Amino acid sequence: MYPSEAGTKTAVSLHRGRLARSVLRVKAALKLIWAYRLSYAFIAPFLVCFVAFILVPVVLAILLSFTYFNGLQPPRWIGWQNFLYLLSQDLIFLKYALPNTIKFALIVGPGGYAASFLLAWLISQLPNYARTLYALAFYTPSLTAGIAMTVVWLPLLTGDRIGYLNSFLLSIGAIEKPVLWVTSQKYLMGSMIAVTLWSSMGVGFLAQLAGVLNVNRELYEAGRIDGIKSRLQEIWYITIPSMKPQMLFSAVMAIVGTFKAGEIGQQLSGTFPTPQYAGHVLMSHIADYGEIRFEMGYASAISVFLLVLMYLSNKLGWKLFGSRGDE
Amino acid sequence: MMAATAHNRFTRLLASVRLRRKSRLNRVDGFQKFLYVLLTLLGLFMILPLIYIFNHALKPYQELFVYPPRIFVQEPTLQNFTELFIVTSSSVVPVTRYLFNSIVTTGLAVLLVTIISAMCAYPLSKHKFPGHRFLFATILLTLMFAPETVGIPRYLVVSKLGIMNSYWGHLLPLLAAPVSVFMMKQFVDQVPNELLEAAKMDGAREFTVFYKIVIPMIMPAVATVAILTFQSAWGNLETSRLFMQDESMKTFPFFLSTLTNGLANTVARQGAAAAAAVILFLPNFIIFLFFQRKVIATMAHSGIK
Numbered sequence: 001m002y003p004s005e006a007g008t009k010t011a012v013s014l015h016r017g018r019l020a021r022s023v024l025r026v027k028a029a030l031k032l033i034w035a036y037r038l039s040y041a042f043i044a045p046f047l048v049c050f051v052a053f054i055l056v057p058v059v060l061a062i063l064l065s066f067t068y069f070n071g072l073q074p075p076r077w078i079g080w081q082n083f084l085y086l087l088s089q090d091l092i093f094l095k096y097a098l099p100n101t102i103k104f105a106l107i108v109g110p111g112g113y114a115a116s117f118l119l120a121w122l123i124s125q126l127p128n129y130a131r132t133l134y135a136l137a138f139y140t141p142s143l144t145a146g147i148a149m150t151v152v153w154l155p156l157l158t159g160d161r162i163g164y165l166n167s168f169l170l171s172i173g174a175i176e177k178p179v180l181w182v183t184s185q186k187y188l189m190g191s192m193i194a195v196t197l198w199s200s201m202g203v204g205f206l207a208q209l210a211g212v213l214n215v216n217r218e219l220y221e222a223g224r225i226d227g228i229k230s231r232l233q234e235i236w237y238i239t240i241p242s243m244k245p246q247m248l249f250s251a252v253m254a255i256v257g258t259f260k261a262g263e264i265g266q267q268l269s270g271t272f273p274t275p276q277y278a279g280h281v282l283m284s285h286i287a288d289y290g291e292i293r294f295e296m297g298y299a300s301a302i303s304v305f306l307l308v309l310m311y312l313s314n315k316l317g318w319k320l321f322g323s324r325g326d327e
Numbered sequence: 328m329m330a331a332t333a334h335n336r337f338t339r340l341l342a343s344v345r346l347r348r349k350s351r352l353n354r355v356d357g358f359q360k361f362l363y364v365l366l367t368l369l370g371l372f373m374i375l376p377l378i379y380i381f382n383h384a385l386k387p388y389q390e391l392f393v394y395p396p397r398i399f400v401q402e403p404t405l406q407n408f409t410e411l412f413i414v415t416s417s418s419v420v421p422v423t424r425y426l427f428n429s430i431v432t433t434g435l436a437v438l439l440v441t442i443i444s445a446m447c448a449y450p451l452s453k454h455k456f457p458g459h460r461f462l463f464a465t466i467l468l469t470l471m472f473a474p475e476t477v478g479i480p481r482y483l484v485v486s487k488l489g490i491m492n493s494y495w496g497h498l499l500p501l502l503a504a505p506v507s508v509f510m511m512k513q514f515v516d517q518v519p520n521e522l523l524e525a526a527k528m529d530g531a532r533e534f535t536v537f538y539k540i541v542i543p544m545i546m547p548a549v550a551t552v553a554i555l556t557f558q559s560a561w562g563n564l565e566t567s568r569l570f571m572q573d574e575s576m577k578t579f580p581f582f583l584s585t586l587t588n589g590l591a592n593t594v595a596r597q598g599a600a601a602a603a604a605v606i607l608f609l610p611n612f613i614i615f616l617f618f619q620r621k622v623i624a625t626m627a628h629s630g631i632k
Binding site: 029032033036038039040042043045046047049050052053054055056057058060061064119122123125126130132134135136137138139140141143144145146147148150151152153154155156161162163164167171198201203206207209210211213214243244245246247248249252255256257259260262263267270283286287290291296299300303306307310311314322 | 358359362363365366369370371373374376377379380383392394395396398443444446447449450451454456457459462465466469470471472473474475476477478479480481483484488499500502503505508533537555558562563564569580583584587597600601603604607608611612615616619622623624625626627629630631632
């Protein structure tokens, strides 16, 4: 027997042994899965919808973003071209959609978030019955989200002197002639931000309120003994660290809500695209290409870009408020 | 004698009431007084547009466009509501049809989302089946994405499934609600394992454990998910806009958006739009009012650890 032959023989038997072991392992895994079949049956209905309407669309969007697809002919693979065009030649995207989105997101996101934390903390300092009343007052506007919000605000912001805001400002002499709050390029973005902020005390605000209320009272007493002097120090050293999980949940909600707000400018101004693209954000750009020009491959590329933007912002949120494993 | 003791008791009661009131007054320190003023002003500012829309919906024509504009209605009338229902009843699709579609889809969505999310949350939290970590990580990840951003692929999926222009097209996309599963899961985590094991010792099947123990214990989360689902389904514009070409399958918020198209420039139907906005807002508000305590209790456990 040649050594090499012996070598192959042992290799074969080794291989066989490995095969047998991996077969055993697969069998064990299957057995384990079978043992949990009831658990899988429980999660199945959600899982099916989740895969069909969230997972598959996200994967499809990523795939389509590398193609030319007009909805009629089958998609044609064009590599990175969509992204190259988006980031180097799409003037409306570079001049309006992206800066508008960033401006809107920076003010509404962190601004609304800080406001909801501040309000939640202020309310928590009140006795029980008053607390409920105020929480309700701040939360209620978010119930009008969507189209109803537009109806609420439009007559207030109408551009002629019948508009409530114009009439009020005219009567106190702050302005000399009516301002086109929602139809002029200059003011549309400001109106969008104000209206969105007004309705932003939603789920995230409630989560933060619950978080503040849930902080262990004894911690404050302990803190006082340890030399905490002001309420500001209390917030910084006790309140925020003990409600980090709620802060994170609320941050995620704020980020997602901010980036997906796209129709507000269109609904307020009543035109699409908005006057001189003043309220054109990424979501409107997606709608423009996807629903009007039927360039679905390109629209998918924009939505992938938006998803990446959302993901990066969320990463920042996790960095700020995420708790490490040992906490 | 009796009268004397009664009198005694009465004075003691009075004294205690006075004492308690005094101590309560003492607790309202300067900071809190300042807070009350600040929050009241802010709260009024927040509610003002809502007060106004209610008044607007009740205004007769001549008051809608009066100059200078008044917030409060002088002669309330239901004229706008009648216009909304009667004038549009002669058009191709009457408003009651949109309303009916909205009620059906919202009702079904609330029922199914709560059931499906609870069913998914229970094993996710309590059974260590292979892949539960991965599934939860995926759900956490998709919390960060709004499905609205991928409207086009969603459109393709819906059209491939052949559920365009049907109630399924409204309903099924709403059932994929990672936020609901997440909130329920955080709540199921609070249910003690010993309780579930004891029930299983006594011979209860998984479904009985789920139905008889888990569900009653996570009732606040169930209520919260139901409310949030109601809000999103009741105001849902996306499915009507993208997945329904048949006008008679669209929902009430869509109808409202057709009313408001160009509202910035024109005055037509402003009263009807205000009335419709009130119809859209009121159910949300009433339901939240009833369950607000449960909602806040759930939110305490909503943190991402």
